[in-house]
Amino acid sequence: xxxxxxxxxxxxxxxxxxxxxxxxxxxxxxxxxxxxxxxxxxxxxxxxxxxxxxxxxxxxxxxxxxxxxxxxxxxxxxxxxxxxxxxxxxxxxxxxxxxxxxxxxxxxxxxxxxxxxxxxxxxxxxxxxxxxxxxxxxxxxxxxxxxxxxxxxxxxxxxxxxxxxxxxxxxxxxxxxxxxxxxxxxxxxxxxxxxxxxxxxxxxxxxxxxxxxxxxxxxxxxxxxxxxxxxxxxxxxxxxxxxxxxx
Amino acid sequence: xxxxxxxxxxxxxxxxxxxxxxxxxxxxxxxxxxxxxxxxxxxxxxxxxxxxxxxxxxxxxxxxxxxxxxxxxxxxxxx
Numbered sequence: 563x564x565x566x567x568x569x570x571x572x573x574x575x576x577x578x579x580x581x582x583x584x585x586x587x588x589x590x591x592x593x594x595x596x597x598x599x600x601x602x603x604x605x606x607x608x609x610x611x612x613x614x615x616x617x618x619x620x621x622x623x624x625x626x627x628x629x630x631x632x633x634x635x636x637x638x639x640x641x642x643x644x645x646x647x648x649x650x651x652x653x654x655x656x657x658x659x660x661x662x663x664x665x666x667x668x669x670x671x672x673x674x675x676x677x678x679x680x681x682x683x684x685x686x687x688x689x690x691x692x693x694x695x696x697x698x699x700x701x702x703x704x705x706x707x708x709x710x711x712x713x714x715x716x717x718x719x720x721x722x723x724x725x726x727x728x729x730x731x732x733x734x735x736x737x738x739x740x741x742x743x744x745x746x747x748x749x750x751x752x753x754x755x756x757x758x759x760x761x762x763x764x765x766x767x768x769x770x771x772x773x774x775x776x777x778x779x780x781x782x783x784x785x786x787x788x789x790x791x792x793x794x795x796x797x798x799x800x801x802x803x804x805x806x807x808x809x
Numbered sequence: 810x811x812x813x814x815x816x817x818x819x820x821x822x823x824x825x826x827x828x829x830x831x832x833x834x835x836x837x838x839x840x841x842x843x844x845x846x847x848x849x850x851x852x853x854x855x856x857x858x859x860x861x862x863x864x865x866x867x868x869x870x871x872x873x874x875x876x877x878x879x880x881x882x883x884x885x886x887x888x
Contacts, residue, residue: 603841628864628865629864632862632863632864635862636860636861636862640860685862686863688856688862689862691853692853692857755847
């Protein structure tokens with residue numbers, strides 16, 4: 563579905579980002595998995611690449627650093643000549659109740675979740691805008707942005723910003739054939755979730771009509787739809803991938 | 810083609826001017842057709858021509874023909 567396409571996945575070394583990188587490469591894409599910790603992609607990509615039609619390549623930089631983001635994006639453009647897909651998946655999450663919100667954590671979350679997303683969107687859309695075929699940008703938001711959640715005031719605000727910027731970018735970039743959509747995962751079975759209190763987790767799972775957590779691959783498949791040509795007339799949308807959750 | 814010629818060609822093409830007017834007085838404020846839409850086209854054409862990607866501050870401050878040369882030099886383009 564993505565044969566010949568070049569895609570970027572931020573936060574691509576683990577969790578949902580890793581699954582997105584893998585599903586894209588399984589579908590024929592050349593994927594640049596962006597991460598900050600050197601070597602974190604190669605820990606699994608070298609073995610993984612042996613069995614897929616596409617390829618996962620690593621690139622390490624901090625998306626909240628505009629210069630680093632620019633250099634990284636240019637490196638991809640120079641290597642491949644074009645960029646078809648961008649998934650802004652990298653995110654930072656600190657859960658703090660009102661009255662205990664740390665300013666440092668607030669800055670970190672806005673810096674990565676919002677400024678980093680905008681940095682990547684700005685850089686990549688300028689390259690996509692010069693391509694005949696345009697491109698597709700997917701921003702990972704969260705169900706907490708749509709519904710709110712205790713202890714997630716700042717996180718939900720950053721993800722709400724992601725939804726807003728998605729809608730504005732979709733309108734501004736449509737004439738350049740660039741589609742911009744958001745995907746809102748519900749509770750997803752990542753390493754972070756394994757550290758959760760089992761009782762509290764079960765009570766949250768009870769609110770999911772499908773009765774279980776999303777797997778990272780469930781989110782990745784929704785991204786595949788958004789980046790592929792199956793969604794050529796879809797832009798400015800927020801797709802919930804939450805197993806029908808009643809929050 | 811040398812880089813100055815390429816640079817001038819982009820200005821002439823995007824802003825529809827003759828090369829002879831490209832001098833220290835050729836600025837965003839002084840040239841009526843250099844509006845914000847033309848500015849983004851200019852940036853886009855220059856990025857394509859010189860295979861660079863400007864930072865936002867440089868796009869915002871790309872206010873004159875001469876200043877643009879200095880900015881491009883910082884991106885490794887030789888004049």
